[in-house]
Structures are given as C-alpha cells and as structure tokens.
Amino acid sequence: MSETTHDSAVAMSAPPSPDDGLSPAQLAQKYGLSQSGARPSLPQYIGQLWERRHFISAFSSAKLTAQYSQAKLGQVWQVVTPLLNALIYYLIFGLLIGTRNGVPDFVPFLVTGVFIFTFTQSSVMAGTRAISGNLGLVRALHFPRACLPISFCLMQLKQLLFSMVVLIAILLGFGQLPTWSWLLAIPALLLQFVFNTGLAMVMARLGSKTPDLAQLMPFIMRTWMYASGVMFSIDKITxxxxxxxxxxxxxxxxxxxxxxxxxxxxxxxxxxxxxxxxHAWALALGWAAVVGIAGFVYFWKAEERYGRG
Known part of the structure; x- marks a missing residue:
C-alpha cells in the first residue's frame, strides 16, 4: 500500500476533533484568544487610564519642561507669552479701538480674558497634534491613546497655574483685593479643564487622520477668540x-x-x-459634561486605529 493511501486510511480512522466545524471566532473564544490591538470596553479603558495616571502626570511635566528648554529664559516664557499678547491687545483694542471705554478695571479684565482663553486655545492646539505628532510613541508602545490628549491638557493646566501667579499680582496691583469669591475660580477652572480635555480628544481623533487640520486650527481659534469677548465687553459692543x-x-x-x-x-x-x-454655572457644567463625555467616547471609538495606516 502506498504512503498516500496509508495516510488517508489513518485520517479516516482518526476520531473527530471537538474543534471540527468551529469558526475562527469560535475557536478564539474557546481558547481565550483575543484580537491583537482590539479596542477594550469603555469600563476597561477607563480602568487602564487610571492605572496609568502617574504616567500621564509625569509625561505632562516632562513636556512642560522640554517646551522651552532651548530658550534662554526657559520656563519664564510660560508667563511672558500671554502677557505680551495682553499688551498687544491692550494697545490695539484698548487704546486704538477704544474697547476699554465703559469697562471698569480694563487691564485685569483683559489679562484674565487672555489667560483663560489661552488655556482653551493651547489645549485644543496641542490635542490636534496629540496623535499625529507622537506616532513613534503610539506605534512603539501599547497604552491607552487617550493618555496623550489628557497629558497635553494637563500640561496646559499646569502652565496656566504658573500664569495665575502673575495674574494675581496684576489684580493686586490694580486694587483687586482677595475676597471669598476668588474661591469660585477653582470650580470654574476644573469645569474648563474637563471641557478642554473633551474638545482636545475630538481634535486628536480628527487630527490623527487629517494632519493638515493643525494648519487650519490657528485661524479657527482666532475667530473663536474674537467672538468670546477676550479684548472687549460683549455687552458694551452689542x-x-x-x-x-x-x-x-x-x-x-x-x-x-x-x-x-x-x-x-x-x-x-x-x-x-x-x-x-x-444660568452661567449651569451652562459651564453642561458644556463640561457634554463635551467631556462625548469627546472621550468619540476618541475611544477609534482606539484601535490610531497609529495605523
């Protein structure tokens, strides 16, 4: 009997395998196998982010330190940059256009607006490049990709806190003494941070597929700034x-x-x-909840696609 005939006879006499007739998906489920790079469930994803909270904090601090490492003034630029912007806006809008007319304490009014809007602007800009600008890290290591936009927003929050020291000095210099209302700045900043992070996640997903979006964002953010009453009182203008x-x-x-x-x-x-x-506080809470949650879910939906293609 030939070898081929012998093998056929052995195969015919072998007992049927319990795996016969199972699809690849059923086989994977049976033996506890999972797809490489598959998106985890939302609760699992949140848990993974919590486990990496120390990485998020350390990464944001490292990025903040490296941001001005090549400049001689170093971290001083964190404060000087928004102050220079405020000075330019004061000269153009406050003096030349006259938006300071009818606005008490215009300098504190202007500087506060510049610092707070810069927080949102920088968070959105950094979020847009969070994935596309860190493809080497995304492709080399396995971690929840949401760590990146969250880290960049946390970096902007830390930078704002440095700037708040100067803002407080300006407020004191123009006769604004500390009151209990200053404590309201804490929940306002927390709500803004949640809003910024959600919006940064939306932009991170969009920017991961369309890197050119980062070139368009400065024009969008500038338009948004002019509509936000940073350099003038909306009530007075309207x-x-x-x-x-x-x-x-x-x-x-x-x-x-x-x-x-x-x-x-x-x-x-x-x-x-x-x-x-x-209902300003209700609006702030609503914006933070809607954009924060929707942005997080929108980003998570594409988790397995970041860094591919």
Missing amino acids: EGKDIPGFVTVLLDWNPAAVFIDLMRFALIDSFKASQLPT
Whole structure:
C-alpha cells in the first residue's frame, strides 16, 4: 500500500476533533484568544487610564519642561507669552479701538480674558497634534491613546497655574483685593479643564487622520477668540444694536465666553453677576459634561486605529 493511501486510511480512522466545524471566532473564544490591538470596553479603558495616571502626570511635566528648554529664559516664557499678547491687545483694542471705554478695571479684565482663553486655545492646539505628532510613541508602545490628549491638557493646566501667579499680582496691583469669591475660580477652572480635555480628544481623533487640520486650527481659534469677548465687553459692543436673537444666544452660550466671564466674576470686583449669561454655572457644567463625555467616547471609538495606516 502506498504512503498516500496509508495516510488517508489513518485520517479516516482518526476520531473527530471537538474543534471540527468551529469558526475562527469560535475557536478564539474557546481558547481565550483575543484580537491583537482590539479596542477594550469603555469600563476597561477607563480602568487602564487610571492605572496609568502617574504616567500621564509625569509625561505632562516632562513636556512642560522640554517646551522651552532651548530658550534662554526657559520656563519664564510660560508667563511672558500671554502677557505680551495682553499688551498687544491692550494697545490695539484698548487704546486704538477704544474697547476699554465703559469697562471698569480694563487691564485685569483683559489679562484674565487672555489667560483663560489661552488655556482653551493651547489645549485644543496641542490635542490636534496629540496623535499625529507622537506616532513613534503610539506605534512603539501599547497604552491607552487617550493618555496623550489628557497629558497635553494637563500640561496646559499646569502652565496656566504658573500664569495665575502673575495674574494675581496684576489684580493686586490694580486694587483687586482677595475676597471669598476668588474661591469660585477653582470650580470654574476644573469645569474648563474637563471641557478642554473633551474638545482636545475630538481634535486628536480628527487630527490623527487629517494632519493638515493643525494648519487650519490657528485661524479657527482666532475667530473663536474674537467672538468670546477676550479684548472687549460683549455687552458694551452689542448695547443699543439691533442684533438677531439667535446671534445673542450664540454669544451667551459660547463656552469660551462663559468660562472667561465666570473667572472675571470670581476675581474682579467690578464685574457683577448681572454681566454673566443667564444660568452661567449651569451652562459651564453642561458644556463640561457634554463635551467631556462625548469627546472621550468619540476618541475611544477609534482606539484601535490610531497609529495605523
């Protein structure tokens, strides 16, 4: 009997395997195998992020230190940059255009607006490049990709806290003495951080597939800044003008303007509650919850695709 005939006879006489008839997916499930790089469930993903909380903090600190490592003034630029922007806006808008007219304590008003909007602007810009600008790290190591946009937003928060020291000095220099309302700055900043992080995650996913988006974002952010009352009082600009109702709603519900106004209300005595949008704290909480949660889920949905292709 030939060898081929012998092998066929052995195969025919062998007992059937319990795996016969199972699909590849069923076989993988039976033996506890999982797809390489598969997206974890949302609770598992949150748990993985919590396990890497020390990495997120250390990574943000390292990025913050390295950001100005080549400059002679080093970390001083964290404060000098927004101050220079505030000075330029004061010269152009405050003096030349006259937006300071009718706005008490215009310098604290302006500097607060610049610092708070810069927090959102820098977070969004850093989030846009969080994946596309760190492809080497993404492809070399396995970790929840959300660590990157969260780290960059945490870095911007730390940078803002450095700047707040200078902001407080400016407030004191212009006669703004500490009051209990200053404590309201803490929840306002926390809500803004959650909002910024959610928005940064949205931009991180979009920027991972469209790197050119990073070139477009400065123009979008500049337009957003002009609509957020950073250099002027929205109430004074719109006072006595026939503005469509939907435009007024958009201005009042603008999240950047809401967070700026809350910080001004907390820190500046002359900025009264009547200048806040209706239900300002509810708006801030709503923006933080909706954008924070939706942005996190939107980013997680594409977890297995980051760094591929």
